[in-house]
Amino acid sequence: MLKKNSAYQKGYKVELKAKERLENMGALVIRSSKSRTPIDLIAIFPFSHEIWLIQAKKKEVKNLSSVKEAEILKELEGEYKVRSFVFAKKNHRYYFFAV
DSSP states (O other): OOOTTOHHHHHHHHHHHHHHHHHHTTOEEEEOTTOOSSOSEEEEETTTTEEEEEOOOSSOOSOGGGOHHHHHHHHHOSOOOOOOEEEEEETTEEEEEEO
């Protein structure tokens, strides 16, 4: 069980706040719980065809150079080809089926 105000719980609350704000902006949001990666949230904006990779911080940020994940996030920027799949069983084996 988590302590009432553990660091994880505080970060979790910030992620939920960001998730709610993104959803209100029209995004589909994927949260990566306990990810230990630079990406806490992935927001997909279907109308503008944008994808945002987000690192949520509970502490105040004075400048982005103090956010260690910012450099990695910047490196991930660019254009990607997006493909959609369903992962399902056929003939007793799992496959990726292109949509």
